[in-house]
Amino acid sequence: MRAFENQLRDGRALFSFLSEAEPPSGKADFVLAMGSQDLTVADTAVRAFREARADWLVCSGGFGKDTAALFRQPEGVLYARRCREAGVPEERLIVEDRASNSGENFLFTRELLEERGLFPAAGVIACKPYMAKRAWAAGTWQWPEVRWSVFPHTIGLEEYLDRAGGPGAVFPLMVGDLQRLRVYAGRFQTPVEVPEALWEACLRLAADGYDRFFLRDI
Numbered sequence: 671m672r673a674f675e676n677q678l679r680d681g682r683a684l685f686s687f688l689s690e691a692e693p694p695s696g697k698a699d700f701v702l703a704m705g706s707q708d709l710t711v712a713d714t715a716v717r718a719f720r721e722a723r724a725d726w727l728v729c730s731g732g733f734g735k736d737t738a739a740l741f742r743q744p745e746g747v748l749y750a751r752r753c754r755e756a757g758v759p760e761e762r763l764i765v766e767d768r769a770s771n772s773g774e775n776f777l778f779t780r781e782l783l784e785e786r787g788l789f790p791a792a793g794v795i796a797c798k799p800y801m802a803k804r805a806w807a808a809g810t811w812q813w814p815e816v817r818w819s820v821f822p823h824t825i826g827l828e829e830y831l832d833r834a835g836g837p838g839a840v841f842p843l844m845v846g847d848l849q850r851l852r853v854y855a856g857r858f859q860t861p862v863e864v865p866e867a868l869w870e871a872c873l874r875l876a877a878d879g880y881d882r883f884f885l886r887d888i
Contacts (some may be wrong), residue, residue, distance in 0.1 A: 677878055680871035684844045685827040687868055691802035691820035698722035699790035704775050704797040704805055705731015705745025708834055712752035715796035718821035719758060722794045727758055730766040730775045735883060772805060773858050776812040792817045799823040799830060804847050807859035841875055846883030848872045853885065
């Protein structure tokens, strides 16, 4: 096992890269809050909804790989409750409660909106900080008719680790997300170049035991 200082250095590199994405500019038709174990994403979605002057806020998520054993209710339902408590009007909230992965967040939300006769042109993604790049890649591939942006975070890795359960909770998810940027490119996501040095950092973290979501049979 490597020294934690070395693991943290690799973690910072992954966190910085994965958190980069296209920021919003101007009004959006809707905000898509991507469900996860991090309920504070709902707070981010509320800020995005207000700043983008969006018409709708969609809380998307059923039970995913990291919430099936954690929550009794779907991610989208829990997010929506938090958004209501923050003052988002009920008539502006839409709940999608079936998605179990990033691609389904977009596919099922699209189905839900089109069933309502809604065909948005601009959407803002609210997600965990290190999901930004992969969320953008998934959205632009799965729903290319929408002009996607990602609501920015200002939090650093150490602060996020304190909030989200520490390296044991966060590093495996970042490792899994970076790997999926690489292996899902051109199949489920818009291709994003992953620098070789960053891929090597990902492999080191996986070798250190942060490999719970690392795909082996691909």
